[in-house]
Amino acid sequence: MLVREAMTAPAVTIAPSATVRQAMRVLLEHDVTALPVVGETGRLVGIVSEMDLLRGAFEADPRAFARPLGGAPRGPEPGRVEQVMTRDVRTARPTTDVAELAEMMLRTRIKSVPVVDGSAVVGVVSRRDLIATLARGDARIRDDVLASIAAYAPDGGPWDVTVEDGVVRLRGRHDEQAERIVEVLARTVPGATRVLLTSAR
Structure with missing residues (x-):
């Protein structure tokens, strides 16, 4: 991010x-x-x-002290x-x-x-x-990951996306390049603390 x-x-x-x-x-x-x-x-x-x-x-x-405060008066405060x-x-x-x-x-x-x-x-x-x-909710993070994939990798096929405590788990049957693109997209989503990718190939 x-x-x-x-x-x-x-x-x-x-x-x-x-x-x-x-x-x-x-x-x-x-x-x-x-x-x-x-x-x-x-x-x-x-x-x-x-x-x-x-x-x-x-x-x-002076009310906070048992005896009067002594010492020289302070100079003017920064203005x-x-x-x-x-x-x-x-x-x-x-x-x-x-x-x-x-x-x-x-x-x-x-x-x-x-x-x-x-x-x-x-x-x-x-x-x-x-x-x-x-602190963003997991459901919102998941929606943003899916929206990002749809916008920037629309031809990548379906992805199974789950989010738990900010950790995004991606699973799909894709080639290495498509997996790398989707992994990078997920990392850009606010609130995603970690991205784990599991290949279903």
Whole structure:
């Protein structure tokens, strides 16, 4: 499966000059956990996450302490997205393999990855997007596999397709080339975690 089949698009972005409060409101309104930061030319310049926006946002409440808080008063908090965003951003392409991206996200503990096509931000892949893809029902995955076979391999004859917990099992009486084509088609279906092919020849 490719990133373009799992990503949320279009991407919800924000300008580096936006205020931290504005960014918080955009996160809440769109129910996302991170925003790609896009400059005036539309080029990606950073990403800002919930954690970035929360740093230093709250002052300690004296009611929570037995004695008055001491220490020097804090300086002014960052007011703009460009002051808190991450500038070194990991990105993906629409044609990146989802398995490769998921492995990178697990290894680096990154929660959201902007998807860029050329210099344009065309989507975002979050951990939630990956979970939603994997959570697709088996019946829907099976329907999509059969539809893909009908659309792209209509002369391949009948196929027995079963899906259990995202694992697609294909069985048919076909030559090796037809089997390979159908196996590849099944692997492109969102939610298909594994494809097993059994030849009935």
